[in-house]
Each structure stands twice: as C-alpha cells, then as structure tokens.
Amino acid sequence: MVDLTVEFCGLKFRNPVLTAAGPPVRDSIRIKKCIEGGAGGIVTKTISVKAADPYIPRPHMAEVRGAFLNTELWSELPPEEWFNKHLREARVATKAAGIPLIVSLGYTADEISKLIPEVENYVDGIELSVHYIGVDPKPMQDSIRAAKKSGLPVFLKLSPHPGVDPVLWAKKAIEAGADGISAINSFGPVLALDLSTSIPIERVKGLPVMGGDKGYGWLSGPPLRYLAQRIIFEIAKALPNIPIIGVGGVSCGRDAVEMLMVGAWAVGVCTAAILYGPQIYGKIAKEIAEILDKLGFKSVEDVRGYTIKNWSKRWIRFKSTPPKLYTDRCNGCKLCELSCPYDAIKVINGKAKLFTEKCFGCGLCVSRCRQGALEMPL
Numbered sequence: 043m044v045d046l047t048v049e050f051c052g053l054k055f056r057n058p059v060l061t062a063a064g065p066p067v068r069d070s071i072r073i074k075k076c077i078e079g080g081a082g083g084i085v086t087k088t089i090s091v092k093a094a095d096p097y098i099p100r101p102h103m104a105e106v107r108g109a110f111l112n113t114e115l116w117s118e119l120p121p122e123e124w125f126n127k128h129l130r131e132a133r134v135a136t137k138a139a140g141i142p143l144i145v146s147l148g149y150t151a152d153e154i155s156k157l158i159p160e161v162e163n164y165v166d167g168i169e170l171s172v173h174y175i176g177v178d179p180k181p182m183q184d185s186i187r188a189a190k191k192s193g194l195p196v197f198l199k200l201s202p203h204p205g206v207d208p209v210l211w212a213k214k215a216i217e218a219g220a221d222g223i224s225a226i227n228s229f230g231p232v233l234a235l236d237l238s239t240s241i242p243i244e245r246v247k248g249l250p251v252m253g254g255d256k257g258y259g260w261l262s263g264p265p266l267r268y269l270a271q272r273i274i275f276e277i278a279k280a281l282p283n284i285p286i287i288g289v290g291g292v293s294c295g296r297d298a299v300e301m302l303m304v305g306a307w308a309v310g311v312c313t314a315a316i317l318y319g320p321q322i323y324g325k326i327a328k329e330i331a332e333i334l335d336k337l338g339f340k341s342v343e344d345v346r347g348y349t350i351k352n353w354s355k356r357w358i359r360f361k362s363t364p365p366k367l368y369t370d371r372c373n374g375c376k377l378c379e380l381s382c383p384y385d386a387i388k389v390i391n392g393k394a395k396l397f398t399e400k401c402f403g404c405g406l407c408v409s410r411c412r413q414g415a416l417e418m419p420l
C-alpha cells in the first residue's frame with residue numbers, strides 16, 4: 043500500500059492533490075464538493091479587500107484547443123461574505139474531513155494587513171497571490187511580512203511573468219518569512235480566437251474568445267505543466283528543504299507524479315476540476331497510488347525529487363544513437379514511419395524496421411510509439 047499522506051509546515055494532507063485557487067473553490071458549496079471529490083487539502087479562491095465584480099470582463103473563461111483561458115481576477119464575492127459564511131462553513135467541512143484549509147489572499151501588504159484579522163481564526167495556512175503587484179520583489183516581501191503577522195504558514199504563489207526570476211523570487215520570499223512556494227499561477231497574457239466552424243453562429247468570427255478591452259487571457263491547463271515543472275525543478279534544486287505546491291496543468295496521476303518527481307511536495311489542480319468536475323481530485327490521487335506502486339515507490343515522500351536525485355543519469359550526448367527496436371511489440375501502426383523526418387524507420391510486412399544508417403537519433407519515434415516497441419538507450 044502506497045502512503046499518500048503528506049505533511050509539511052505542520053499541515054497534514056490526506057493525499058497530495060489539493061485544490062488550486064479558481065472556480066472549483068469559489069464558495070463553500072463548491073469547496074464541500076471538492077472535499078467529497080477527494081481533495082487532499084483545500085486552497086480557496088483568492089480573496090481581496092473588495093469583490094472583483096464588476097471589474098471582471100465577460101466572457102472570462104474558455105476551453106480552447108488543448109488549453110484553457112481566463113481573465114477572472116480574484117473572488118467576485120464581497121470579502122464580508124467570505125468572512126461571515128464561506129470560510130466558516132469551509133472550516134467546519136475541512137475539519138470534518140481532517141484536511142487543512144488554506145486561504146488564498148491578495149495582494150499588497152496593506153490589503154493583506156486588512157484581511158488577516160478577518161480570516162486568521164478560520165484557516166490553517168495562507169497562500170499569497172501577488173499576480174497584480176508587478177515584477178519588483180520588494181512589494182511581494184512586504185505582503186509576506188504582513189501575512190506572517192498571523193503566525194500561520196504562508197505560501198507564496200509565484201506568477202510566471204516575464205521578468206520574474208522564479209529562483210530569485212523564491213529565495214526572496216523565504217528571506218521575508220514565507221514557509222513554502224506554490225508554483226505557478228496562469229501564464230500570459232495570451233490571445234485565442236473563436237474560429238470554430240463546427241457550429242453555426244451568427245456573429246463575426248476570428249475575434250478574441252475573452253472579453254474586456256484587449257481580449258487577452260491567461261493560459262492554464264496541460265501546456266502550462268511543462269513551464270511549471272521547469273520552474274518547480276529549479277526552485278527545488280536551489281531550496282531543497284522548502285515545500286513546493288506544484289500547480290499547472292495537472293489532470294491525471296501521471297502528470298502529478300512527474301510534478302512530484304521534479305520536486306513538488308504536493309500538487310494543486312484548478313483547470314482539470316473545471317473541465318471534469320471535483321471528483322478529479324480523488325481520481326488523480328488514486329492514479330498516483332497506482333503509478334507509485336507500479337514503479338516501486340512506497341510513499342509520496344519517496345518519489346519527491348526523484349528526477350533531481352537521478353539527474354546524472356540523463357542523456358548527455360550529441361551524436362546519433364538509434365533507438366532499440368522490440369519488433370515483437372510492434373503492431374505496425376506506422377506512427378513512427380509517418381513522423382520520421384529522416385526516413386529511418388519503415389513498416390514492412392506489418393512490423394517496423396530501422397535503417398540505422400539514416401537515423402539521426404532524434405528520438406521522436408520513441409515518443410510516438412504507443413506499444414513500447416522503441417526505446418532510447420541510455
């Protein structure tokens with residue numbers, strides 16, 4: 043049996059799959075659904091000193107091909123509603139489930155100082171969003187100091203803005219008193235168009251899917267995971283004992299395990315819960331257990347930072363080395379042949395055949411093969 047529990051900063055999570063700030067945790071009703079869906083811990087939607095409505099452009103959420111866009115800002119609910127209702131109800135529900143409740147707060151030190159006395163009695167930790175306070179680390183440090191007055195564990199949520207050096211920011215956050223890092227927030231701004239022609243729509247096409255004066259949005263979902271993983275990896279190497287909640291594009295157990303391997307202590311999930319519902323938390327946790335069991339890991343802690351520990355074993359070569367071909371596993375699907383730019387692999391009589399003299403060692407066929415019939419040698 044794989045041990046899925048994780049503990050850091052004095053918080054004990056029943057599994058490493060937490061909610062990430064966004065619509066799935068926009069109020070206490072949805073928070074309860076995430077708990078029922080199996081979340082290992084709760085991070086709320088970001089609360090600030092005033093409601094984000096009426097500043098939220100409409101439309102402000104869209105599924106685009108392979109990704110997700112939003113321009114949602116922070117909670118659209120008045121903060122008083124959080125203080126008087128949602129946090130109290132979330133407190134009761136998380137206590138009953140035996141999981142931590144982390145409140146996401148934003149943004150400036152002044153705002154955080156006003157929010158802390160209203161929330162500190164209901165929560166086990168604070169996640170600080172600094173998405174809108176620029177690329178100078180000083181205001182971020184001031185916000186952390188304001189949050190630390192609560193005496194609660196504080197996680198800085200990093201935004202992958204161009205101009206923000208994640209390792210420098212993580213170090214500065216810890217220097218200012220943060221206990222951990224959440225990485226990362228959505229990336230942008232980006233632009234996507236409503237060019238779908240599959241359903242008839244009256245109005246003009248080729249316009250932004252997002253509303254607002256610019257029509258730009260913030261990217262989340264699967265493509266973000268690769269950026270998140272690089273950032274988590276760099277922070278984990280630089281600050282090995284600092285807990286990291288890895289956020290960005292996790293939608294299945296395999297994604298989560300990769301994130302743990304690069305150094306996350308737990309993962310946060312937002313977009314996948316929007317697209318597939320709150321049961322996704324328990325499903326991802328179950329898949330993590332199955333994968334760890336298959337790979338021979340006994341616990342989440344066991345797999346954490348596995349990539350960093352084994353870094354010296356990666357491929358470091360600059361000359362062509364053809365893949366190994368296990369012909370018995372080949373089903374003749376031709377994906378390898380279709381994609382090989384060097385004509386170095388062909389399916390003949392239903393089985394792949396390698397022409398090693400033509401192979402440039404690019405490795406693409408290995409990633410295209412669904413049967414495990416090709417493998418890059420170390």
Ligand SMILES: Cc1cc2nc3c(=O)[nH]c(=O)nc-3n(C[C@H](O)[C@H](O)[C@H](O)COP(=O)(O)O)c2cc1C
Pocket residue numbers: 062063064065087088103110111112114115116117146171199226227228261262263264266289290291292310311312313314
């Ligand atoms: C619709 C939407 C609303 C979000 N709102 C917040 C927010 O209020 N505060 C915050 O720190 N992050 C917010 N995020 C960012 C997510 O918490 C998360 O960092 C990001 O989307 C990447 O994770 P994902 O790919 O699992 O969604 C939001 C994301 C989405 C998609």
